[in-house]
Amino acid sequence: MPINLKSINLKSINLKSINSNLMAIEGTPTQLTRRARLPLTIAGLLLTVQAQAFLPTPSSLVTTGELALDTNPDLIAKNLAKSIDENKQDTQNVQNTNAEQLLITWRQQVKQDNLAQHITWRRLLYFVDDEKSLLGKKKNKSVVDDSSFFLTSNGQQDSAAELDAMLVALAQELTGSTSNSSNVKTNNSNSVLCRFPARVQWLTETLNIDKTALQADCSELDDWMAMLAPEQLSLMFAQEYLDNPISAFGHTLLRIDSKASVADPSQIHHAYALNDTVDGDAADSFLIYAVKAASGGYDNLIEIGPYPKKFADYLKEDERDTWTYQLDLTPSEVQQIMLHVWETKDLSLPYYFATDNCASEVLRLIDVVRPKQHLLSQLPYAVIPSDVVNLLKAENLLASTFYTPADSSVRQAQLNKAVQAAKLGYQDLTKEAANNIKSADINLSSIMSADGQTLLPVTIAPPNNNPLDRHALQRGQVGIGQRGDNNYIELDLRAGFHDTLDRTAGFGQFFDLEGVKATLRLYDKDDDKVNQPKSVVLQNFTLIRGRSFNPVNTAKKGQTWGASVEATRINDGSQQDGTDHLVGSTTLEYGKSWAFGTPPANSGEMPPQLCYTLATGAVQGGRGINKGYRVGAGVNAGCVYQINNQLRAQAELQLPYWYHGSSDEPEVTGHYWQPITTFGLQYDIDKKQALRLNASYDWQDRVDANDDIKLSYMRYF
Incomplete structure (x- = not known):
C-alpha cells in the first residue's frame, strides 16, 4: 500500500528491529525471494533515515518529530541558498584566518629586516633617499603627488604604511586565489598585481612568496609587455643640437630590444623607444618655454613608441649623429625596469631641464634594480646626458657601443670622397654636382633603409665625437x-x-x-x-x-x-x-x-x-x-x-x-x-x-x- 513519508515518526522507528530484519533478508537468498513483496526502495529509505541520524542536519530540513521531505520548489530553493550562504561564510572565515596568518609571518620579516626603509622599496615609491639637489627635495616624502600611485592616504609620506597596505592586499589576493578550485584568473585591472607589478615582484622575491599562487587577469599589462617583448635595454645618445634649446646639451633615450632586434641590431622595427621629455606648450614663446622647462613649469612626458620613427627624428630631421650603448643588465633586471615603467608611465611629474630630465630618468630606473650603486646621487646638481654616459661607463654598466651616422654625415662622407677624387684628378667636381651631394632634398642617402624600418651597414669611419672620449664639463681656471x-x-x-x-x-x-x-x-x-x-x-x-x-x-x-x-x-x-x-x-x-x-x-x-x-x-x-x-x-x-x-x-x-x-x-x-x-x-x-x-x-x-x-x-x- 502507499506509504506517507510525512507520517513517519523518527522516534517510533525501532532501529535494532530494522537492522535484524535486514540481516535476515541478507542472510538467505531463498528467503530474499520469498519476501520480495517488501520493495527494496523502502529498505534504502530506511537506511537513509538511519544514516541521517548520525549526520549533522540543517535545522531547516527537520520539523518537530518529523523528517521534512517536502517537494515544494520555493522551500527547496530557500533552503539551498541558506546552505550556500553558510558555506560561503565558513569559507570566508577560513580565508580571513589564512590571510591573518600570512600577515603575521610577513610583518615579522618586514620588521626584522626593516624592509619599509629598504632603499629599493623607497625608490619604487619615488622617495629621494640620497640625491643632493639644489632644489632641496625632501627625503621623507615621495615626489609623486598622485593619490592613485598609493594604496593608503598617507603613502606619500609613509613608506611603512604603504608597504603594510601592499602586504594586506597581497594576502587577500593569495588566500582568495587559493580558494578558487577551478584555478581561473580573476579579471580585475584594479588588482595590485596589475597596478603595481614591480612592487609585487620585489615583495614576492624578498618575502619568498609563491607567486604562482597569485592569480589575476591583467590583460592590459600582459598586452603591453607582449607588445614590447623586452629582452635587452640600450642607451641611445644623440649629440648636442643647438638649433633646439631642449636638445642643446644632448639627449638620451632607452632602446627596448626584443629577441629579434637583440639577434640583429639593424632590425630596429622590432625595437621600441622609451623617451622621457618635456610636455611643453608649442604655443609658448621661446623665452617662456625655456623658463618653464628650467623651473618645473611643465610636466614630464614618457613616450613609448616604435623605435624607427623616433630614431629617424634624430638621424634625418635634426641630422644628429647617435651612439648606442647596450646596458649590462640581467634579463630579470630588464623585466623589473619595464614593470616599474608600467607603474609610473602615466604620472604627472614636474620636468626640470637641469635635474629631472631624460638623462636622470635613465639613472633612476637603473637605481631601482641596482640599489647599491647610487647612480643618480653621483650627479648631484645637474644631470647632463653625456655625463650619464660616462658615469655608466665608469660603473661598468655599458656592454657594447654602436655608432650611427646622421644623414648629413653620410652626405658629407660622399662629398669628402668626391673632393678628394677631384684633387687627385680622378674626376671633375662641378659646383652643381657638389651642391647636389650636399642637398638634403636631392641626395636622400641615409643609414636607414628606404622604408625606414632597418639600418644599413655603416661603411664610414666613426667620427671623433663619442661622448665617452670628452673632457669633463666643469672647468676651473x-x-x-x-x-x-x-x-x-x-x-x-x-x-x-x-x-x-x-x-x-x-x-x-x-x-x-x-x-x-x-x-x-x-x-x-x-x-x-x-x-x-x-x-x-x-x-x-x-x-x-x-x-x-x-x-x-x-x-x-x-x-x-x-x-x-x-x-x-x-x-x-x-x-x-x-x-x-x-x-x-x-x-x-x-x-x-x-x-x-x-x-x-x-x-x-x-x-x-x-x-x-x-x-x-x-x-x-x-x-x-x-x-x-x-x-x-x-x-x-x-x-x-x-x-x-x-x-x-x-x-x-x-x-x-x-x-x-x-x-x-x-x-x-x-x-x-x-x-x-x-x-x-x-x-x-x-x-x-x-x-x-x-x-x-x-x-x-x-x-x-x-x-x-x-x-x-x-x-x-
Whole structure:
C-alpha cells in the first residue's frame, strides 16, 4: 500500500528491529525471494533515515518529530541558498584566518629586516633617499603627488604604511586565489598585481612568496609587455643640437630590444623607444618655454613608441649623429625596469631641464634594480646626458657601443670622397654636382633603409665625437695676466660646457656652448696711478653663450648664429681715458661660416678648419658708462685653426659701432667705433688639463687700457 513519508515518526522507528530484519533478508537468498513483496526502495529509505541520524542536519530540513521531505520548489530553493550562504561564510572565515596568518609571518620579516626603509622599496615609491639637489627635495616624502600611485592616504609620506597596505592586499589576493578550485584568473585591472607589478615582484622575491599562487587577469599589462617583448635595454645618445634649446646639451633615450632586434641590431622595427621629455606648450614663446622647462613649469612626458620613427627624428630631421650603448643588465633586471615603467608611465611629474630630465630618468630606473650603486646621487646638481654616459661607463654598466651616422654625415662622407677624387684628378667636381651631394632634398642617402624600418651597414669611419672620449664639463681656471700697466691673478669657474678652444674629442665639430661661468680678477694695483681698478673685481658672469656653426660648403643644414646673456666688463670709449665698467649685455649674431682643410679619410667629418663672418647686435646697460646704456651693431669675423690633436688657435676681429645718445659735454661723444682683436691658443696636456693663452687689443684710443694678455692653467673635473 502507499506509504506517507510525512507520517513517519523518527522516534517510533525501532532501529535494532530494522537492522535484524535486514540481516535476515541478507542472510538467505531463498528467503530474499520469498519476501520480495517488501520493495527494496523502502529498505534504502530506511537506511537513509538511519544514516541521517548520525549526520549533522540543517535545522531547516527537520520539523518537530518529523523528517521534512517536502517537494515544494520555493522551500527547496530557500533552503539551498541558506546552505550556500553558510558555506560561503565558513569559507570566508577560513580565508580571513589564512590571510591573518600570512600577515603575521610577513610583518615579522618586514620588521626584522626593516624592509619599509629598504632603499629599493623607497625608490619604487619615488622617495629621494640620497640625491643632493639644489632644489632641496625632501627625503621623507615621495615626489609623486598622485593619490592613485598609493594604496593608503598617507603613502606619500609613509613608506611603512604603504608597504603594510601592499602586504594586506597581497594576502587577500593569495588566500582568495587559493580558494578558487577551478584555478581561473580573476579579471580585475584594479588588482595590485596589475597596478603595481614591480612592487609585487620585489615583495614576492624578498618575502619568498609563491607567486604562482597569485592569480589575476591583467590583460592590459600582459598586452603591453607582449607588445614590447623586452629582452635587452640600450642607451641611445644623440649629440648636442643647438638649433633646439631642449636638445642643446644632448639627449638620451632607452632602446627596448626584443629577441629579434637583440639577434640583429639593424632590425630596429622590432625595437621600441622609451623617451622621457618635456610636455611643453608649442604655443609658448621661446623665452617662456625655456623658463618653464628650467623651473618645473611643465610636466614630464614618457613616450613609448616604435623605435624607427623616433630614431629617424634624430638621424634625418635634426641630422644628429647617435651612439648606442647596450646596458649590462640581467634579463630579470630588464623585466623589473619595464614593470616599474608600467607603474609610473602615466604620472604627472614636474620636468626640470637641469635635474629631472631624460638623462636622470635613465639613472633612476637603473637605481631601482641596482640599489647599491647610487647612480643618480653621483650627479648631484645637474644631470647632463653625456655625463650619464660616462658615469655608466665608469660603473661598468655599458656592454657594447654602436655608432650611427646622421644623414648629413653620410652626405658629407660622399662629398669628402668626391673632393678628394677631384684633387687627385680622378674626376671633375662641378659646383652643381657638389651642391647636389650636399642637398638634403636631392641626395636622400641615409643609414636607414628606404622604408625606414632597418639600418644599413655603416661603411664610414666613426667620427671623433663619442661622448665617452670628452673632457669633463666643469672647468676651473687660474691665470696670471696684465691689463695695461696693472698685473692681476684671474680665477675662473665654468659649470659647462665647451668652447671652440677646448679639447675637441667627444664633441661635434666646432661645438661652442658655455653656461654659468664666473671670472674674478685680483689686481696688484699701483695707488700712485690714476684710473686704478679695484683690488677684486667681477670680470665676467656668463649665464649662457653659444654659437652654432653650419658651414655653407658642407653637407650640414642649418644657419650660423650666436647669442649670449652675460654681465661683463667693457671699456667705455665715450669719454677720454674711459675706464672699464661692469654692464649687463645681451648679444645676437647671424651670418655664415666655411670649413676648409682635409678631413679624415673615409669619414663623415667636415674639414677641420673654420672661418666665419657674423653680423651682430647688442644692448648693454650699467652704472658708470655714459647715459647708463649703449646699443651697438657691427661685424665679428674670425677663424678657428686645428693645428693638431693637442693644439688649437682662434683669432677674431670685432668691429662694433656703439651709440650712447647725444651729449652736450664737449669731451663726451655719443657714438663711436670700437674695434677689438682677440687671440686664443690652447695646448692640451691630457684629457683633464690644459694651458691657454689669451690676448686682446682695444683699438679705441679713448680708453685707459688697450691691451690685455693672460696665461692660464685649466683643470676639467
